[in-house]
Amino acid sequence: METRAERIQANIEKLSTFTSTPGKGVTRSSYSKEDRQAKDYLIEEMKKIDLEIYEDSFGTLFGRREGKNKNAPVVMLGSHYDSVVHGGGFDGVAGSVAALEVMRVLHETNFENDYPLELILMNAEEGETFGPSTGVTNSRAMVGTMTELELKTVKNRFGQTKLEAMMEYGLNPDLQEAKKKPGSIKNFLELHIEQGPVLERENIDVGLIKYLAGIGRYTIRFHGKTADSTVSMIARKDALVAASAFINEFDKQIKELGDSVTGMVGKLDIQPNSNQFVPEYVEGKIEIRTFNKEITEEINFTKLIQDILDAISTKYEIETELEEITRINYPNPTKPSIMNADNVQKMITICKDLGYSYSVINNGTGHDSMIMTDFTDVNMIYVPSKNGVSHCPEEWTDYDKIKKGADVLLHLVMDLSCDE
Known part of the structure; x- marks a missing residue:
């Protein structure tokens, strides 16, 4: 039993047309007109395979295939279909479409599942829409860590709060309604593009994820004093020199912690950004990642x-500031997310049986799966990203590679949805 690449391609190409920036990548922001168009298309595809369709108050779309044991916890599979501004057509969508195709194959082959199956299609994963640490909205609503404070305070690029954008979209978000009962989800499975170069570079078909990194983010600010470039060196309060000294010391201390953690100052904004004036202000962004709980x-x-x-x-002799960029209700850094080890072994066997090359890897990117690991057993499958790029128009994954990942997902779902 296998999935079909041509149907995966047709779905992905169609979803790419729902964009507010035609010809300039895919822009499908949460709770936008394009979001609704994509959702309506996905609903029509779900109807074709007789799924029981429902949507929660946060806009998460579900398609249920009933099992023999109707009251049993569900095996849930899917991903998100929203995008960053001027993004690509594969981030999130590849996983959403692969899961849809899995459900399609099971329908066509009259597969008999003991546990109910639910396709999950999420529309608010990207944090870019409402700012850092505001993404993975659908999954956080499901596990009960979303807050009213976030809904009422964070804003998108149009100045709308998350609550205002959701209500304009036609939702009335209810934190209690969206929350899943503990034990109601047996497994959460997500396929995603790698967003990195490893699989393509090593010519590997499928990545089987063992951990997702814990992430910490911070903003640092340095307040110096502007001056002409002729001012004597000893009289200067150079914010950039101070920032450079911080970067060197921070790099030194992170390295001393060993290989289990990484950290960097990855972005600097400098004012005035000129060779003629002493920098009076520098703002930097720190990111820390670790696989060590x-x-x-x-x-x-x-x-x-x-x-x-x-x-x-x-x-x-300058002023400095530190601001944490933290997700409400979560520590900073977050703890690493650990995948179900038994299912990783099952996928290794599946790959061998299908003749697909694989690698068991850790990866630093964040997904809805990282939220779900505290709630249920979770597993992720990665497929190669061309040149390792994502979140841009050049984002690309060959459809036959997505098909191979979808095949692994299909066989894992078949295994997990049946009694031992």
Whole structure:
């Protein structure tokens, strides 16, 4: 039993037409007109295979295939279909369409599943829409960690709060209604493009994920004093020099923690950004990632960063600031998300049986799956990304590669949805 690449291609290409920036990548923001168009198309595809369709108050779309044991927990499979601004046609969509195709094959072959199956299609995964640490909305609503505070405070690029955008879309978000009961989901399965170069570089068909990294994000600010480039060196309060000293010390201290954690200052904004004036202000963004749960419990990264900033303030006689970019109701950094090890082994066997090359890998990107690991057993499948790029018009994954990932998903679903 296998999926069909041509149907996966047709679905993905059709979804790519629902964009507010034709010719400039795919822009399908949460709760937009394009979101609704894509959802309506997906609903029509779901109707063709007789799924029981329902939508929760956060806009999450479900398609249920009943099992012999109607009251049993569901095996849930899917991903998101929203995109960043000027994004690509594969991030999220590849997983959504692969899951749809799996359900299509099961329908056509009259597969008899003991556990109910539910296709899940999410429309608010991307954090870009409402700002850092505001994504994975659908999954957070399902597990009960979404808050009224976030709904009423974070805003999109049009100035709407999340609540206002959802209500204009036709939703009346209800935190209690959207929350799934503990034990109601047996497994959560997600296929996704890798968003990295490893699988393509090593010519591997399928990535089987063992961990998703814990993530910490921070903003640092340095307030110096602008001056002409002729001002003597000793009289300067150069914000960029101070920021550079911070970066060197931060890099040194993160390296001393060992290979289980990474960290960097990956973005700087400098004012005035000129060779003629001493920089008076620098803002930087820090990102920390780790696959080590213990290090997030043992190390207070906020204090580590603040201590370095305090030392820099004293040495360079400038003011500094630290702001945490944290998801409401979650620690910063978050803990790593651990996939179900038994199912990784099952997928290894599936890949061998199908003749697909595979690699068991860890990956640092964030997905709805990372939210679900505290709620149920979770597994992820990655398929190669051309040149490792994503979130841009050049994003691409060959359809035959998605088909191979979908085949692995299909056989895993068949296994998990039947009694031992």
